[in-house]
Amino acid sequence: MLMQAELVWLIGAVANGDQAAFERLYAATRAKLYGVLLRILGKPELAEEVMQETYLKVWKMAHTFDPTLASPITWMVAMARNRAIDIVRRRSEVSIEDEPEAQNVAAESAPPLARREMTEELKRLLACLGKLDPEKQRIVLLAYYSGWSREQLSTKLDIPVNTIKTWLRRSLLEIRECMGR
């Protein structure tokens, strides 16, 4: 796995139109992005489509990347997630026949991440998350990882949508306070 500094350098090279650097960037980041997208979108074809869109956007917008504002992976995953969430918020039906594929994909996922592999920032975030009520932890994590809507969270927890909205808002602001702006 490439170090952060290398990824920053690669993005800089991509901004200058360096296709070889772009290919290396893709090789270093594709699995993470694909994992994120598959988890939210469920269907490999959709995940692949958003992968293409995202990397083309990276190619085009590399000059806008500011390493002081975000890490390369965060920047790229944010673009991918935004697009994926746009899609799930708009789609009006779920096709059943693709679901078995999604299940197989989940079964092949990598083993758990050991605590020592977690970054300091992640540990801090998880500590702040840990201060929330378990139900609030759940909705934040389900929303982030799986792209659930307020309505889905409401159905899942059997809690009114407006309460979900309030909980999310409060929890997010508590996380902000806990992490110290």
Add this chain to the structure above:
Amino acid sequence: MYDDAQDALAAEYVLGTLSADEREHAEALMSLDPGFAASVKQWERRLGELNVMVEAIEPPPEVWDKIKAQLGASAPVPQSPAAASGLAFSEPPAEPPPAALPDAPAQELPLLLAGEPGEDAIAVPPPPEPAPAEAATDELPHGLSDSITASLAKSLAEPPPPTEAVDRPMVLPAVEPRIERSANVVQLQRRVSRWRRMTVLMGAIAALLALYVGVAQFAPGLIPLGPRSGPVVAQAPGSAPLGARLVAALNQEPTAPAFLLTVDPQRRTMVVRRVSATAEPGKSYELWLIASQFPAPRSLGVIGADEFTERAIPGNFDLATLRAATYAVSLEPPGGSPSGAPTGPVLFTGKVVESVPTAPRT
């Protein structure tokens, strides 16, 4: 100065829990308000650490082949405004119309801005459409810290509930309009600054879309289509009672759009009709186009004081851009923004929605 409500909006945008309409508004706000854009970036950074936990999964090798094939078509360098019309990285439409519209110039493309109604609007949530439940995938990555994992593990093995269907755009069924000219109408509605009201009022948009479609087809006189052409003639056999009901409902709606924008992509003209926007003495309303391929909003000019403002569309925007853009109105000093970017508050926003099918729905 920290606006918790706005920060919470940014946080929910990053988290992903805003509805589709709320997301559009947040995206428009990001283009227009650098402070809000910065909040979003902060939240991406805070929550982005969670990505570390996601299992990496190798994509199929064909994905790279497809990306590589498209590299030549997109320039990796910043787009200059002069090149805006040509080289745009074409994103697939985020809102596929329910009826596939062929790209024929003669088709009617009324564009409805999914802006927010004013504060008095009735919140009518879109009818949820039951959908099959999604697969029982692992809902959370492995390895979350023990305290969190323990409380989550058991209940998260279930599949997510069905997604609620938000049909955007809403289209009247079984209508066969005869389209006389192509015109895009955009309805700009008041944007409220508090996100709380935004979330409540967003629900009313679907109802307004239905009302708007009804108006376009049954009471075309309400819609400005430019002085050179006649109204859209929509033949809807057997739908007269439906039309009458929709027109009446529109009249009873407590909020009216502030502006109605009609765009004629063939003649490259636009008409802005002042509907409920109040005249602001000593200020000008300025219209902006926001599109993902431009780094900044593009001015479409100051809106005149008359009921109708008609002019040629400035710039070389293509049809796809005009369709996909978000339109916004800001309040500027007289004569418009001195800087070429919005300087005053953004009061109204909206997007295009294709809502009139040219072929009968099957």
